[in-house]
Amino acid sequence: MNNLLLNPGITIFGFTIYYYAIIIVFGMALAIFLMHYLMKKKALNPDDMYTYVLILLPTAILSARLYFYLFPYEGQTSDWSTFFQFRNGGIAIYGGVIGGFLAVLITSLCKKYNTFDITDCIAPGLMLAQAIGRWGNFVNQEAYGNLVTNPSLQWFPYAVFIDSKNAWYQATFFYESAINLIGFAILMILIFKWKGMRRFFATGFYFVWYGFNRLFVESLRSDSLYFEFFGIKTGIKVSQLVSVVLILFGCVLFIIAYRKEIKRAFLKLFGKSAEAVPEDYVTNMRAFPLEWALKRQEKLALAAESADLSENADATVPKSENDYGTDVSDDGEDRTYTYDSGYKDGFGYSSGGEDSSKDDNDNEKND
Secondary structure, eight states: OTTTTSSOEEEETTEEEEHHHHHHHHHHHHHHHHHHHHHHHTTSOTTHHHHHHHHHHHHHHHHHHHHHHHSOBTTOOOOGGGTTOGGGOOOOHHHHHHHHHHHHHHHHHHHTOOHHHHHHHHHHHHHHHHHHHHHHHHHHTOSOOSBOOOGGGOSTTTEEEETTTTEEEEOHHHHHHHHHHHHHHHHHHHHHHOTTOOTTHHHHHHHHHHHHHHHHHHTTOSSOBEEEETTEEEEEEHHHHHHHHHHHHHHHHHHHHTHHHHHHHHHHHTTOOGGGSOHHHHSOSSOOOHHHHHHHHHHHHHHHHHSSOTTOTTOBOOOSTTOEEEEEOTTSOEEEEETTTEETTSTTSOOSTTGGGSOHHHHHHHO
């Protein structure tokens, strides 16, 4: 195996293109292709992908580099004069994830899209790209784990032979790659087969899955980056600390995505039957007060039975997600509400004014 990687790349006219770079770019290309496909599937403008990619990729690369320089290997110091010498190596994926997320956040705000509509399209491809990219560590012979001295365990993929050490080490790059590939497959199956898929889920899944993946793998690695506080060595691996934060953030996204089920469970727990709760309240992704929802349901039911709509002769009831209904408030003002989003002039849907007159698609983009 020590003869496998004697040539680090392909040389063209005296310029070497490293295998590491080829593998990373290949993973990026697949991620971009998948992002385009998922944006189209999600009914977003797939051409907007180019804007995100042009901003996201440079930001992610610089952030990955910055992360590596802020948290150098134990016992080493960063030479900031070499920051832009990328061909000498030195990037960290978590820096790229954090920087890329901030780039998408700012870009989506400027383009008036919901940030998580975009990150949900990026997450599967990112997971695949990371699974592929870890093989760049294989050709570079890095990101390995503990020394393996037992001859019966000195075989790939459990261990990998490191030429510079002339010894076998745990192939942690392979562990992370395989776990990410499994996570990617699960996420894609859920996206295409699970009817319960919601906004926020794919992003939350990535953070939780990769967070636990990295938390485990980092415990085995022998070349981790450590967190120092004003020169004081803490002994804490930076990637494990970031993993815990991202796992918690992913769990918060799960809660946001499935808050309607949580509301339903909460109401049952405290003695309110599901039948007593209006369906549009339970399915509402921008909830309005339960008491008010019950009152509106009662009014509309009485109006439908009497056929004269008593207080509001012109009231209508929305029949689908793209339909609007009308009602009259207790103070006599007209109000418009949607099938699944509550009243447009109050209780969490919009703040009124010009925004409340926009169509439902605009509200979805600016949510």
